[in-house]
Amino acid sequence: MFSFWKPVNVWSFVSGKKKQTLTFHPHLSMNDCAGLAAALLAGTGIGDLPPHVQAELLRDGRLIEVMPKWHFTIFHLWVVGGAHGEPLHHTAC
Numbered sequence: 001m002f003s004f005w006k007p008v009n010v011w012s013f014v015s016g017k018k019k020q021t022l023t024f025h026p027h028l029s030m031n032d033c034a035g036l037a038a039a040l041l042a043g044t045g046i047g048d049l050p051p052h053v054q055a056e057l058l059r060d061g062r063l064i065e066v067m068p069k070w071h072f073t074i075f076h077l078w079v080v081g082g083a084h085g086e087p088l089h090h091t092a093c
Helices: 033-041 051-059
Strands: 009-015 018-024 076-080 087-092
């Protein structure tokens, strides 16, 4: 744990043609969806979970969607590998 570490997060949202950016200093930040889900269920704040984690939690009513008309900006992620550097996988995030 880094007690003086103050990360700056920037979240970009879109809703139709509207765009909004939110810059903030979180009290808790992690890159583990299981840990983030547990923290959100404990009431620590707001977060973004991947669809395979959030669907059941939303359906069961354990989490609520607070901005249903807004979504994170979609970007394309390429994972490069293989013998000749050809793309192995492409996904929109």
